[in-house]
Amino acid sequence: MQITIIEHILSVRERIAVAAGRAGRSPEEITLVGVSKRHPAEAVRAAWEAGVREFGENYVQEAREKRAALEDLVGLRWHLIGGLQSNKARLAVSLFDTVQTVDRLSLAQALSLEAERNQKELSVLVEVNLTGSAIRAGVAESETQALCEQVAALPCLRLKGLMGMAPLCENAEGARPHFSRLRDLFEALPGENRQVLSMGMSGDFEAAIAEGATLVRIGTALFGERPPRN
Numbered sequence: 001m002q003i004t005i006i007e008h009i010l011s012v013r014e015r016i017a018v019a020a021g022r023a024g025r026s027p028e029e030i031t032l033v034g035v036s037k038r039h040p041a042e043a044v045r046a047a048w049e050a051g052v053r054e055f056g057e058n059y060v061q062e063a064r065e066k067r068a069a070l071e072d073l074v075g076l077r078w079h080l081i082g083g084l085q086s087n088k089a090r091l092a093v094s095l096f097d098t099v100q101t102v103d104r105l106s107l108a109q110a111l112s113l114e115a116e117r118n119q120k121e122l123s124v125l126v127e128v129n130l131t132g133s134a135i136r137a138g139v140a141e142s143e144t145q146a147l148c149e150q151v152a153a154l155p156c157l158r159l160k161g162l163m164g165m166a167p168l169c170e171n172a173e174g175a176r177p178h179f180s181r182l183r184d185l186f187e188a189l190p191g192e193n194r195q196v197l198s199m200g201m202s203g204d205f206e207a208a209i210a211e212g213a214t215l216v217r218i219g220t221a222l223f224g225e226r227p228p229r230n
């Protein structure tokens with residue numbers, strides 16, 4: 001497993017560099033987040049040994065177990081990339097460095113309160129719904145700016161930018177217009193809130209980099225197919 005993960009990391013980093021070069025950007029501008037959901041802690045360990053430091057998890061409970069198994073690793077940073085219920089805000093604040101899925105004020109307020117209790121500042125991204133479908137996560141594009149202003153005003157949150165997922169497209173090029181709209185929303189933010197543009201997954205990260213992503217969230221292309229949920 002370890003050898004395969006190292007090879008995958010090299011190949012993904014190469015693809016990031018090529019995509020960045022094509023867009024006239026430096027690969028150093030782009031953070032690779034390894035999405036380890038439903039993969040074992042040992043997969044994270046292998047990626048860490050190959051130099052990956054940022055990891056994304058979708059479920060608070062799963063992240064808690066994995067973190068406990070990886071306490072000896074130095075410099076790990078954890079991103080919550082799955083939806084969060086406000087009643088899990090306390091646990092989320094204790095486990096994650098960045099919550100990428102803030103999509104409503106009530107959740108932001110709960111996170112800020114817990115961060116204050118923990119005497120820490122939590123980095124957050126506002127998740128934008130690029131699908132136009134009300135059943136999907138994320139704030140509507142038209143409400144993004146207002147939510148960002150409210151989140152940025154909370155005492156213990158540091159709003160770093162935006163996160164989004166393109167709707168399932170037939171090919172990665174189809175995702176580009178969605179990423180492009182997210183970049184437009186991002187560019188309208190004040191400088192201190194315009195540091196991280198999280199978009200692009202295994203199937204579409206090159207298109208996302210072409211549209212300005214500064215952080216890509218990659219699971220399958222690093223760790224292989226996810227085992228089914230049990």
Ligand SMILES: *Cc1c(COP(=O)(O)O)cnc(C)c1O
Nearest residue numbers: 035081201202203217218219220
């Ligand atoms: C699972 C997931 C990813 C990674 O998806 P892959 O296609 O396996 O790279 C990225 N972002 C979010 C929000 C996810 O839930």
